[in-house]
Amino acid sequence: MKFFKMAKKALMVSFTAVLLAGMMAGCGDEKKETSTGSGQIQDIQKIKERGVLRVGVKNAAKGFGFQDPSSGEYTGMEIDLANKLAKQLGVKTEFTAVTAATRTGLLDSGDIDCVIATFTITPERKKSWDFTTPYYTDHVGVLVQKSSNIQTLADLKDKTVGVATGSTSAKALVEAMIKAKLIPADSYDAKNFDPSTWKTGVQFKQYNDHPAISAALSAGEVAAHCVDKSILAIYHTPDRTFIKEEFAPQDYGIVTRKGSDLSKVTEDFVQACLKDGTIKELEKKYGI
Template structure:
């Protein structure tokens, strides 16, 4: 009888432990910040990504799928929340507007962190570092930014590249003319057609447009930080993402994604 009572007590304790563990998990889930829990409750994370930047955000019309480093980060965040991810193609001109009107929860789209943007949006810690560079036609014999003095540089509308170039030109006693186009593929085409003398944007973006007829100049400048943007009021969501990014840096997850797309981030202190 005593043996039976002892076994019954052990069983009851085990049952209580299971129940307590289940309750603890539920409590932990309940502790998600309200803004994060709201997304979890909808079952969908809406993310703005590029569709024309190979290795970062690219839409393959044949497969009907998005690929790239930023696409994978979006999927990884969604997986942490246990929700589906819904991608929306954005450009440098539209990514903020789509956040503003609620069509996207986040933008992960080569979004450079600067003071002006931080004043208007909630932006995560950097997940990638890059430098501004130049893609030029090999036949033009341009080997350094100094060779571009007086020439036309193509930049994307709505990007920070033109501002960076103006500051760089001023500090190096250079003069650039500019052509602003709506997308990176348009700029690559303009370079191939010799309508511009260089296509300028962050170096890692340029790697997606290298061909046998062009090259990226070795010299880059103005280290850029890419961040994940949300509405200014969604700081809880940003803090949650910062926690994930810190975890993924520590466990090597981010590096694995870089390696998959042959990306080599600039050093944070590079200039």
């Protein structure tokens, strides 16, 4: 009986040792996978296996990304860049219309591989996503109804301005008005700025997209539509005009998930397009 108890104990010790070794080996594999960021570095492999590069683009920004309501066809500088990038990867292109409010969520979730959609590069955003060298620089502008007689930044004092949710337009406008000494600088905290609560000198109403802001401008819900001038171009109808000032240079880059192996490919791609004149040709083609 004593012999059998000792044998049973030895067997249990041996089994426990094997189990612990297996657990340690599993942890080691998990650590190795995490350290290499395999979920990110294999993006290009997934794209090639899928045969499609999924790109977030604008569908209402003429010259950059515009979808014809009748044919559904996309045209614009950023559409051409997306197609050229896909061709370089040896795959087809699949477009998803995005807004300032939806683009990062779709990118983070993996529903799209990159964003080429008048996406402004900022230091804060670069902490969360990878941006390429800028392929285009625009400025923020303000569009108003001619009948409003709003002509300058000063005329926007105490008015309500329409902006897109998730955009930097409201912040850019406030900073421009502070620089013009229309708003006291001590009322502004860049880190904690929130368009939904800002009431000093000007106030904002946020919308999901720019067609909604344009409709609100026509209805008199807002006195002005503020965003990059490239986006405002499609809403610049004969009964509307830009205010005198433009401000806040906006550098656009291709955006990928942080640490993705697609990030270097897109950076090299933009650098090549800048160097070989592709960007200049597209600017001329689309009149931007």
